[in-house]
Amino acid sequence: MNDPSYTISKIAEILNADARIIDTQAIIQYLIIDSRSVAVPGNSLFFALSSHRDGHEFIRDAYNKDIRNFVITEEKYVQEYSDCNFIVVANALSALQKLAIAHRSHFDLKTIGITGSNGKTIVKEWLYQLLAADYNIVRSPKSYNSQIGVALSVWQIEAVNTLGIFEAGISAVDEMEILADIIQPQIGILTNIGEAHAEGFSSKREKLKEKLKLFKDTELFIYSPDYVGEVSFRDLPGKTKFSWSSKQPADLRIVAVEPIEGNCYLRAIYKDREIECMLPFKDKASIENGMICWATLLALGYSAEQADLRLEKLSHVSMRLELKTGINQCSIIDDSYSADISSLAIALDFLNQQNQHPKKTVILSELFETGQDDFDLYTEIADLLAQKKVNRLIGIGPHIARYAELFQLETEFFEDTLAFIEAFPGMQFSHETILVKGARRFEFGRISKLLTQKVHDTVLEIDLNAMVGNLQFYRSKIKPGVKIMAMVKAFSYGSGSFEIANLLQFHKVDYLAVAYADEGIALRKAGITLPIMVMSPEESAFEAIIKHNLEPEIYSLEILNSFLNALSDYDFDYPIHIKIDSGMHRLGFDKKDVEHLSAMLKDSQRVSVQSIFSHLVASAEAEHDGFTQAQIDKFSAIATELIAVLTYKPLLHIANTSGISRWPDAQMDMVRLGIGLYGFDSALANNRGLQTTMVLKTTVTQVKTLDAGETVGYSRKGVLPNGGKIATVKIGYADGYSRAFGNGIGKMLINGNLVATIGSICMDMTMLDVSGVDVKPGDEAIVFNREHDIMELAKQVNTISYEILTNISQRVKRVYFYE
Numbered sequence: 001m002n003d004p005s006y007t008i009s010k011i012a013e014i015l016n017a018d019a020r021i022i023d024t025q026a027i028i029q030y031l032i033i034d035s036r037s038v039a040v041p042g043n044s045l046f047f048a049l050s051s052h053r054d055g056h057e058f059i060r061d062a063y064n065k066d067i068r069n070f071v072i073t074e075e076k077y078v079q080e081y082s083d084c085n086f087i088v089v090a091n092a093l094s095a096l097q098k099l100a101i102a103h104r105s106h107f108d109l110k111t112i113g114i115t116g117s118n119g120k121t122i123v124k125e126w127l128y129q130l131l132a133a134d135y136n137i138v139r140s141p142k143s144y145n146s147q148i149g150v151a152l153s154v155w156q157i158e159a160v161n162t163l164g165i166f167e168a169g170i171s172a173v174d175e176m177e178i179l180a181d182i183i184q185p186q187i188g189i190l191t192n193i194g195e196a197h198a199e200g201f202s203s204k205r206e207k208l209k210e211k212l213k214l215f216k217d218t219e220l221f222i223y224s225p226d227y228v229g230e231v232s233f234r235d236l237p238g239k240t241k242f243s244w245s246s247k248q249p250a251d252l253r254i255v256a257v258e259p260i261e262g263n264c265y266l267r268a269i270y271k272d273r274e275i276e277c278m279l280p281f282k283d284k285a286s287i288e289n290g291m292i293c294w295a296t297l298l299a300l301g302y303s304a305e306q307a308d309l310r311l312e313k314l315s316h317v318s319m320r321l322e323l324k325t326g327i328n329q330c331s332i333i334d335d336s337y338s339a340d341i342s343s344l345a346i347a348l349d350f351l352n353q354q355n356q357h358p359k360k361t362v363i364l365s366e367l368f369e370t371g372q373d374d375f376d377l378y379t380e381i382a383d384l385l386a387q388k389k390v391n392r393l394i395g396i397g398p399h400i401a402r403y404a405e406l407f408q409l410e411t412e413f414f415e416d417t418l419a420f421i422e423a424f425p426g427m428q429f430s431h432e433t434i435l436v437k438g439a440r441r442f443e444f445g446r447i448s449k450l451l452t453q454k455v456h457d458t459v460l461e462i463d464l465n466a467m468v469g470n471l472q473f474y475r476s477k478i479k480p481g482v483k484i485m486a487m488v489k490a491f492s493y494g495s496g497s498f499e500i501a502n503l504l505q506f507h508k509v510d511y512l513a514v515a516y517a518d519e520g521i522a523l524r525k526a527g528i529t530l531p532i533m534v535m536s537p538e539e540s541a542f543e544a545i546i547k548h549n550l551e552p553e554i555y556s557l558e559i560l561n562s563f564l565n566a567l568s569d570y571d572f573d574y575p576i577h578i579k580i581d582s583g584m585h586r587l588g589f590d591k592k593d594v595e596h597l598s599a600m601l602k603d604s605q606r607v608s609v610q611s612i613f614s615h616l617v618a619s620a621e622a623e624h625d626g627f628t629q630a631q632i633d634k635f636s637a638i639a640t641e642l643i644a645v646l647t648y649k650p651l652l653h654i655a656n657t658s659g660i661s662r663w664p665d666a667q668m669d670m671v672r673l674g675i676g677l678y679g680f681d682s683a684l685a686n687n688r689g690l691q692t693t694m695v696l697k698t699t700v701t702q703v704k705t706l707d708a709g710e711t712v713g714y715s716r717k718g719v720l721p722n723g724g725k726i727a728t729v730k731i732g733y734a735d736g737y738s739r740a741f742g743n744g745i746g747k748m749l750i751n752g753n754l755v756a757t758i759g760s761i762c763m764d765m766t767m768l769d770v771s772g773v774d775v776k777p778g779d780e781a782i783v784f785n786r787e788h789d790i791m792e793l794a795k796q797v798n799t800i801s802y803e804i805l806t807n808i809s810q811r812v813k814r815v816y817f818y819e
């Protein structure tokens with residue numbers, strides 16, 4: 001079977017849609033849904049999908065990146081771009097899916113479909129590792145399992161592939177049918193059914209039934225009876241079935257699960273005989289995912305011995321890009337997740353998004369793109385690097401060096417990783433962003449270790465995807481056209497500075513706000529071009545504010561006067577923001593100032609009021625709703641009065657995070673999103689709908705056994721009347737772990753056990769009571785994460801999440817993750 005080649009006309013025909021085609025022979029290879037990620041514009045087709053934002057808004061951007069083929073729903077663009085091909089459809093997502101179905105139907109390769117509440121991506125990646133020796137596999141990139149992701153995954157199928165492994169995820173009823181049509185799996189795997197993500201379903205049974213729709217036409221269905229209790233056996237899909245369980249009778253009946261050091265030894269009864277396997281993991285989730293893979297290998301006909309040999313070699317799947325501080329002021333992006341063109345493109349996008357230094361270096365191993373000619377592969381990579389404006393390539397491996405002349409940038413090549421490591425001491429790396437991307441067998445972990453600053457073992461991990469998820473959550477709550485000002489004061493509530501600002505700029509928020517001028521200056525120096533409001537502009541910083549084009553909050557007549565004086569004779573229409581005091585009584589103009597203020601603004605050509613705003617004092621608290629309404633009314637009245645004297649209309653805004661959630665009518669022209677971005681909103685019960693963005697971790701330095709009556713720490717505050725065991729961890733009040741957590745108030749998670757502090761918190765260390773818990777030096781201690789959350793911590797010491805976050809000192813290294 002050949003790969004089908006798609007001209008734009010052929011695609012219009014498949015979609016059975018109206019089209020205006022200028023170049024009928026345009027060949028389409030890539031389907032683009034995000035104008036920021038374009039690799040080969042000439043062969044790309046852009047789908048104007050509508051989700052949080054209307055995809056049509058990005059046609060201009062895609063056009064500027066040389067895309068000339070579009071699927072749209074709004075006809076008016078056809079006139080606007082006379083040199084483009086347009087296919088006009090009723091629904092762009094349906095069109096994308098229809099195209100994927102047509103593509104899938106062209107091939108009859110063996111296909112595994114995976115769904116379930118958890119573990120889909122890991123199981124998919126592990127099956128890839130386990131089966132790669134026997135098949136040429138195409139699989140979903142990262143966790144592409146949505147309505148869009150599944151279509152894009154299936155679009156990758158080529159004639160050389162002999163096995164497809166695709167995951168499907170749903171969040172509501174009636175979503176699975178179409179995914180089943182796109183994937184058309186012959187083999188189905190249900191990983192599990194959890195209580196989580198139940199929101200879109202009325203019951204667990206409804207959720208299960210919907211998920212099972214993926215498998216309606218499968219030959220073989222692999223599942224655990226533990227998760228399908230809600231439907232009768234007769235109603236389960238699959239001509240043949242293969243079950244696994246450690247709790248009840250099953251084809252693979254697991255009878256023993258024994259952790260042995262870092263591994264886990266499993267025994268089971270299979271076809272009336274006892275079999276075994278060793279998994280190189282010991283955590284609960286990995287063990288379950290391992291059981292699913294074990295069952296799959298057996299169901300596919302592998303012998304118990306073959307399965308054991310393969311399972312033992314499984315390796316951890318990290319699907320995340322990791323951004324960390326490197327040597328000589330470099331930033332390192334570590335990505336050894338997969339080494340193919342699509343993941344390289346994703347990593348390069350991230351490199352550009354995290355526009356940390358003007359200079360960009362890529363350290364790249366050979367890629368193993370199946371079925372592609374080396375020359376074509378490296379030509380494509382060279383184009384990609386040029387397009388993403390990479391300055392330097394360090395290529396590792398014998399093949400890539402052969403194509404050196406294709407790369408139009410500074411290059412250096414090494415035979416293998418070891419050769420690079422030997423040359424490393426003589427090489428220059430400074431003030432640049434370095435993407436380290438290599439196939440697993442090149443062991444690039446050793447390279448990133450060389451490049452990474454030694455990390456003090458307490459780190460704050462920030463999940464950038466979660467932050468984007470939170471941004472989208474609030475976007476879905478605001479009315480069309482309402483702008484977003486993202487609050488990045490106090491190092492983005494402790495989470496970082498330009499990393500977060502870069503992310504927000506990439507995701508097109510409208511404004512940023514910082515507390516002090518120097519925070520804004522740091523962002524400008526890092527290349528942030530968004531407008532930035534400075535909330536406490538000190539007079540001494542006016543010059544710097546103007547120089548860096550920062551926009552001061554003007555809160556009094558005095559500050560307005562002195563700012564006007566600081567502007568030069570040539571400045572006019574300098575952007576400022578007027579703060580009204582509607583009840584906070586912190587900064588801002590009072591009603592009595594308004595007349596004077598109006599007069600000054602009316603007379604001055606020097607400044608231009610970008611916005612007028614105020615701040616709510618209790619937007620989350622129902623008991624103060626009367627007061628909040630009064631604040632809104634008071635602000636509106638004053639703003640109206642001010643606008644009356646201006647010849648233009650500034651933006652009005654008053655809502656902070658909880659204001660967005662609880663006061664939809666107070667969104668005005670813009671909202672100021674702060675703590676919600678970082679995963680907290682006291683207006684939502686348990687932050688429902690928000691994702692955890694931060695995890696604070698430290699490490700155990702020493703473990704001691706103490707006799708009865710001994711004491712722990714300063715002033716002998718910690719007492720163990722019956723003796724016991726303590727562990728010392730590398731975090732103290734100087735890191736932001738408040739002394740208030742001492743003496744049993746605070747708790748940390750070690751190997752899944754919640755253990756309490758003992759004695760007073762020291763400056764750089766804390767002691768924990770780990771009596772009866774399996775702990776050794778080097779183990780990780782989690783201060784907070786999704787399960788052991790900040791809200792709980794805040795409650796324990798009578799404060800709020802804001803304070804816990806912003807107290808984490810700059811000594812604690814920040815590491816950013818991005819999928």
Ligand SMILES: *Cc1c(COP(=O)(O)O)cnc(C)c1O
Nearest residue numbers: 487615656657672673674675676
């Ligand atoms: C910090 C701040 C915000 C953000 O408040 P959240 O509750 O974190 O959303 C909004 N406006 C002003 C003036 C602020 O100082």
